[in-house]
Amino acid sequence: MLRQELKYFLLFFIVTYVATAVLFYQYLSEKSESFLTEHDFSKGEVLDGMNRLVQEAGYGALLNIVEELSGNINAVRACCL
Template identity: 55%
Template sequence: MNFEDEKDYIMRLIKEMVRVLFSLMLGKSYISVEEEKQNKTEVSGMKLPDYMEMVDEGNVNEAENILLDGIDYSDRNSVRVAAVFYQYVSEKEEEFLQLHNYSREEALDGMKQLMENAGYGQFYQDINI
């Protein structure tokens, strides 16, 4: 597997994990990151577009730390925001992530941890990770 294939594979895994999480938690299909920007849920005092803006500015680690610092794993909407955050990060160019000391592997690990903490850890094993 070459580097590009691995990058695409991780992006697909994360997207599939988000899809599974949405269907389990909410009983509905996941549409897209763009659709989710309408989510008004605040996690740690910020909304999804705020986290996306931080990522776009290169503050990926800081955004993740703030997000996870105040997340309530029993709140479906908070978990939903975090899931979309990880997908959004995973779709960034590899050079961008490297420049800002982050990786797709970290996003995948974060997504796995999110599913574990939210009580859905057994399901990501079904996704072939």
């Protein structure tokens, strides 16, 4: 019983950590370049941090699929719309 409770606690902790980090990077991504510079960040660092988080959280394959679909949609739009 204790082992199962520990699994749930760890899962909750990991999900909470990832969600908090995603919200942090989302917050930063909405800020202006001047705000980021003033606080010693850049848009590139924000993007790198988000990419690293996604990879380390195990969502890298999902990100690759989304990027591929996004690229295909942009290609279709450029070609045909």
